[in-house]
Amino acid sequence: MKISEIHFPDNVDVRAFESREALTAHLSALLQDQLSNAIKDKGRASLAVSGGSTPVPLFQNLSQAELPWNKVSITLADDRWISPDKPDSNEKLLRTHLLQGNARSADFISLWQPGCSAEEAIEACQQRLSAIDGRLDVVILGMGNDGHTASLFPCAVELRAALSSTADCVAVNPTTAPYARISLTPARLLNSELRILHICGNDKLETLAQALTSTPESMPVSLFLQHPLIIYWAP
Numbered sequence: 001m002k003i004s005e006i007h008f009p010d011n012v013d014v015r016a017f018e019s020r021e022a023l024t025a026h027l028s029a030l031l032q033d034q035l036s037n038a039i040k041d042k043g044r045a046s047l048a049v050s051g052g053s054t055p056v057p058l059f060q061n062l063s064q065a066e067l068p069w070n071k072v073s074i075t076l077a078d079d080r081w082i083s084p085d086k087p088d089s090n091e092k093l094l095r096t097h098l099l100q101g102n103a104r105s106a107d108f109i110s111l112w113q114p115g116c117s118a119e120e121a122i123e124a125c126q127q128r129l130s131a132i133d134g135r136l137d138v139v140i141l142g143m144g145n146d147g148h149t150a151s152l153f154p155c156a157v158e159l160r161a162a163l164s165s166t167a168d169c170v171a172v173n174p175t176t177a178p179y180a181r182i183s184l185t186p187a188r189l190l191n192s193e194l195r196i197l198h199i200c201g202n203d204k205l206e207t208l209a210q211a212l213t214s215t216p217e218s219m220p221v222s223l224f225l226q227h228p229l230i231i232y233w234a235p
């Protein structure tokens, strides 16, 4: 399937690149502009990013950007409920690839806390997230081939409640992916200035085409396709 063969609604801005390197350079520049403008306007900026393999080159590029990073709050769209010293932790992924170099001085807001379950941690996580006042300036979402985004999984019993929740975060127990998780809710993710869906590979195009004619209950990413969204895609 070619991306040019997919019909997108007017609220979706599709940016396709010949290579992942070209995508990374363009998206990093966009993020730097968005964060810089937010800092000029409000004195601070906020960014929520997803885990997974796709964003690693972007994180590495962005970490070297010349920004007043001490004025940037960074959090995760979701995390696996494991210690940040474990390889599959999204917090570990961020600390390894993004919170390095110039971006080391960013203010990271963790979803994880030790000594309790994801469900037990929700209240404290909500409290930590309240440090980000109002709309998130940028949200970067990924997508799995089951149509999940963040940790909003179609297989999870918690999904229906999460879709209508007004809270900032929710505990999720997917059956098709490892670990319990905490995910930002659609309400929190949609309370943002700029949302980006960052996906790579032809397999993701098939999933995207399905999501455009699907429902949030069966493919949660489809909810974000119903709102203003920029899609960054490379083969």
Ligand SMILES: O=C(O)[C@H](O)[C@@H](O)[C@H](O)[C@H](O)COP(=O)(O)O
Binding pocket: 050, 051, 052, 053, 054, 055, 077, 078, 079, 080, 090, 141, 142, 143, 144, 148, 149, 150, 151
């Ligand atoms: O914790 C996670 O797994 C991510 O937040 C998840 O939502 C990710 O963005 C997708 O699974 C895509 O992952 P890839 O980029 O590895 O395809």
